[in-house]
Amino acid sequence: MRLSINGEDRDFDGALSIRDLLGQLELASQQVAVEVNLELIPRDQHERYELGEGDSLEIVTLAGGG
């Protein structure tokens, strides 16, 4: 399955929830927010949200800023 993550195409094997994806990417769930196809998916839905072929994701965290 091909996903676009933060503007970059990446391939994954098999079915994948957002929670699975964050695990594979070694990202701490409580430090990120995830958007799928421009829609914010709240953390409590990550486990049951199944990603599909061609989904476009933004995974963001906090950074220094003014």
Place this chain on the structure above:
Amino acid sequence: MATVAVDTKTSSGDDPLQLGNHVLASRLVVGTGKYDTLELMQQSLEAARTRCVTVAVRRERLYDARGKNILDYLDPQRYLLLPNTAGCYTAQDALRTARMGREILSGLENPGADWVKLEVLGDSKTLLPDPVGTLEATVQLVAEGFQVLCYTNDDPVTARRLKEAGATAVMPAGSPIGSGQGILNPNNIRIILEYLKANDPNYPVIVDAGVGTASDVAMAMELGVDGVLLNTAIAAAEDPVLMAHAMHHAICAGRQAYLAGRIPKRLYATASSPAEGAIGRRPR
């Protein structure tokens, strides 16, 4: 949800700063960008004695080459985090960014999850705000339950429109972001204060952006604004920690001078020593 410790007195000895439902012991809000290291940021924030810091929302893994997360350097019990929408050039992007910031802060149990520093920029050279986009985004974010702190230009009419749209605070720029030019149009800031506080004296007005050095902060506070938000003036100073100390003192000095009530400016001198009893003759 965890709460950040609330202080009843500010470091300048007057009432704390009330911003929406948040109470801050310092009237200085400091940005977390542009520091050479996260350790230096941490020391500077301590020296500035701020209780509220702004943070940006950025794509994961693109923020620090060494893979450090800023969250490991900001104690969420000590600092109220204020997520911004910096870098957004459309209302739509600002809305997406604000929602994502809220989502992250909810996960951290930081009370800053309920507010946002809204920036909708008009062009990348001046980083001046787009007033139309800012107003549109304010209306929508207020409807979604956000407390919106609006970065805006120093135009009093725009400031009034943002307040009417439900902004929790209006934050005019003293001069362009990061320019260090200070308060270019103090008269506009005065008019904004008059407009927004006329029947609502506690409505918060914060000078956001443009500060170059401590005297700019003192001057802003002397005008009667409720606080100052700055970043580059500390982060890019030759000695950020020392500048952070200076900014703390400037906030206190400016606030106290405002509360004390300055003397009016006069064209001619008025002697401090009595004229009566002086020896010799006084010229006409």
